[in-house]
Amino acid sequence: MIDAVDRTLIGLLMKDARASNRALARAAGLAESTCLSRVAALERRGIITGYHASVNLERVNRGVEAFVQIKIRPQALGTVSAFCDELAELPEVLRVFLVTGASDIQALLAVASPHELRDFVLSLAQRDEIADIRSSIVYLSRQSPQVYIPA
Template structure:
């Protein structure tokens, strides 16, 4: 079965050999701080600013760089409780899947939605005010959704970002 059209899938990956050491160095700088000015990246990498700009543009066009994002602390917005909710669907019909992927990303508190393999169909990362809000989210938005058969909630105590080594960008 093909996935519904609403789901953002990773772009086809460039071949690793198409990413040279200069590109890797640029990616390391941007991963550390995506707001680093082009001139500073060029200086750090040892290339001309115009060359650096062209390489960054090419990395974006090839889908290596998918975007630049702010890392926002949900707790600073009053959303002090985060959870991962595993969701199993009732039936894997295209209509139910399309309804689920249309509705769920728009729900208040949803940070990310992951379509996964295994016993669960989706993982939802949510951020809410407190345990009462978490309970209300599950009851109001998931257990009553016609596509949902079962949910299992895991609280997130801490988020530890991975290293650049996980992407093959270590020094």
């Protein structure tokens, strides 16, 4: 269980993962030693799992984002977890989701161009376990700076 102080610290770190312990302590109204131990406890408990850099994909020549929806053949559904693991290892893939609905898997990709997306989809479509594959290019994306954590 987390309390209001934990929620405050998590929110501050989600806005700025590089914030110093001193800045976090001030913003949360804590002593620096208390703040340090609270953040360490959140890490130990697996609530904070890492600190990440946010990358401008266009500046690293991966400015075309797309979702690829994949339907797995019924006889291959037993291997869907391993397939997701393999998919996640591909350099174009940012995230992989096992979902309900018309598709079984959704993958978020970042590639250099629509042509590269087409080549990726055509290459993936050759896999025997895939029954259907579709893609949707992302025109606009926004990310929330925080995750809502209920009291």
